[in-house]
Amino acid sequence: MSKIDFSDVVIATSTMAVVMGVVTKILETKTRDHRLHTILNFAWLGMMLLSMLINLAGYETSYSTIICLTVLFAVQRSKGFPPARMLSIAFVPAAFVYLINDFFLFLTPNFFKDNKDYFDTARGFAFMWVLGFTIYAQRQAKRDKVVRDKAEAERRIIEAKKQELEYQVAERTAELRKQKESLEEALEELKTTQNQLIQAEKMASLGELTAGIAHEIQNPLNFVNNFSEVSVELCQELQEELDKDDFDKTYIAEILSDISQNQQKITHHGQRAASIVRGMLQHSRASNGQKELTDINALADEYLRLSYHGLRAKDKTFNADFKTILDPNLPKIEIIPQDFGRVLLNIINNAFYAVQQKAKQGIEGYKPTVTVATKVNPQEDLIVTITDNGGGMPESIKTKIFQPFFTTKPTGQGTGLGLSLSYDIITKGHAGTLEVESTEGEGTEFIITLPLK
Amino acid sequence: MKILVVDDEEDVRVLFEQRFRREIRAGEFDFAFSGSGEEALEYLKGQDLEAVLILSDINMPGMSGIELLRQIRSKSPTSPPTIMMITAYGDVQSHDQAMALGANDFLTKPLDFTELKQKLKSSL
Known part of the structure; x- marks a missing residue:
């Protein structure tokens, strides 16, 4: 080793x-x-x-x-x-x-x-x-x-x-989530408020109608009362005639004819009053969204009169000519009557408001006039026009009138929702169009177009 | 004397004719009817105003009863015809306006036909 x-x-x-x-x-x-x-x-x-x-x-x-x-x-x-x-x-x-x-x-x-x-x-x-x-x-x-x-x-x-970016992203995401949640809450609140405003608008327009409705109901009720009283008198006359030994058959037949006519008048005016009350109830009731075959001429006439009397009752000095040029051959159309009536009422109220404002200027020879016309155009659309000879509006206002909450009326006199809701009802609810033509100083025309097919 | 009833409600004619059937048959009342202020003015053109009594509604589309009154009285403020105004709105403002413009009487709807009959008889 x-x-x-x-x-x-x-x-x-x-x-x-x-x-x-x-x-x-x-x-x-x-x-x-x-x-x-x-x-x-x-x-x-x-x-x-x-x-x-x-x-x-x-x-x-x-x-x-x-x-x-x-x-x-x-x-x-x-x-x-x-x-x-x-x-x-x-x-x-x-x-x-x-x-x-x-x-x-x-x-x-x-x-x-x-x-x-x-x-x-x-x-x-x-x-x-x-x-x-x-x-x-x-x-x-x-x-x-x-x-x-x-x-x-x-x-x-x-x-x-x-x-750092991830932290910022996380931070921003959390912030955005928070904002989204608060926006969703705000949106819910807005929806609730919107529904309340729509209801308020409906009630406001019903309020505007009240005086007109009262007048419209009062008139047929007066006729019902008067024709009933006349019928009682006629019956007494009839009895007196029958009590005679040599009663006049022709006279009796005449009285009976009058009584019969009166009964028809009573029925007619009773139905007229009932129809107004029904219309009022329909107007205040929430729309069920059901379309019904409707006579637009009758609806337009009814709301024109209600609107006129409503304004007349509020301002006794106000008087305006209202005309209807209704196509007698206008077909009935499937619409939601409450909603469409609301549109007519809003536009007609605005038209009367416009002529009323112009009338206050005391222009010599000025005749405030609101005209509602119906027709069917060559494209087979049903057209309803509401024309007034009020003050008209400039282009700057015309572009805004269908915006929610836009109003030219003094504070407290308009919600600014009437035309906005009307626009939605016609375009979304009835697949139609709502257009406006206006010349400042000369007047305004609203044109509702509803497709018949 | 002619009684001119001015009202846009068509059934007013039937109502008046039946309500005053006895007076019409007896020749006491002679009614004429106009559906508007304009129509009434047209009717009056060919009439002897002293032989006409006007019973006009105030609230009518187109020419109102007040405007009709104003136009008739603008020519002769105090002379005939006798004009009675009728309104569904029994407000002081309408009453004062009508009376200031020279209306002879002011009636409110619903009409009391017994009262109206007396008024018509006393005016004729």
Whole structure:
């Protein structure tokens, strides 16, 4: 058994430690591969034991092969890391040279001794190669590290910005969600308010109607009362005549005819009053959205009269001519009577309001007139026009009149919803159109078009 | 004397003819009817105004009863015909306006035909 050459062990161990120190730095094992870092850091211990064993066994070696193979092991584990490639270029040829060297040393020691100079030279070149490429690899690694550090710094900045953006997005999303919720609440409130306003508008227009309705009901009721009284008188006359011995048959027949006529008149005016009350109830009732076959002429006439009497009752000095030019051959049409009546009432009320305002100016010879006309046009549309010779309106107002809450009336006299609701009722509820033509100072015409087909 | 009833309600004619059938048959009352102020003015053109009594509704489309009164009285404020105004709106304003324009009487609907008969008889 040979003695241990400690100087040999120390050189091998320290060389291993130095080389591994350099390799760990180049390969950045400390941050990249903790396990490899530990292995390389303790490689000197392995080398120390191994060199001692080799010494004890009496073998001779340069230990460079072991160091090279350890480096190649580290390079293999760091595959893909750019500096590892440079290290592999440095150590693969050297390892090859050292392996050849050891191969001949162990197997053909004589040949090795005979050619020792060549082997020494080869090892010398291998060492120079390793040294040169290692230094180069180290520098390259430093440059790469700077680039990677820079890239990392940029990545971190981007990451930080990304996180900041994500935070901002999250914050903004939460804010938007909150806004969405509050908007939804506001929308619900608006819908409720809108329904209340629609109801208020209906009640307001009903209020405007009240005086007109009272007048319209009063008239037929007067006729009912008067014709009833006359009928009672006629019956008395009839009785008186029958009590005579020589009663006049022709006179009796005449009285009976009058009584019969009166009964018809009573029925007619009773139905007229009932129809007005029915209309009023229909107007105040929420629309059920059901379309009914309706006589537009009768509806237009009814609402024209109601509107006129309503205004007349409110302002006793007011008087206007109202005309109807109704097409006697107008077909009945499927509409929602309450809704369509509301439209007519709104527009007719506005027309009377316009002529009333103009009449107040005291223009000589001015005859306030509102005309409602019906017809069927060549395209087979039913047309209802409401025309007034009031003050008309400028273009700037004409473009706004169908907007909700727009009104030219003084505060408290109009909700500004009448025409807006009318527009919706005609266009959305009846697939028709509502248009306005107006000349300032001359008057306004509203044209309702309803498709018959 | 002719009694001209001016009212846009068509059944007024039937009502008057039946209500005053006895007076008509007896030749006490002689009615004429107009459906509007304009029609009434047209009718009056060919009439002796002293032999006409007008019974006019105020509230009519087109020419109102007040306007009719104004036009008749504008020619002769105090002379005939006798004009009685009728309205469904028994308001002070209409009454004062009619009387100021020269109406001889002011009646409100529903008409009391007994009272009207007396008024007509006393005016004729």
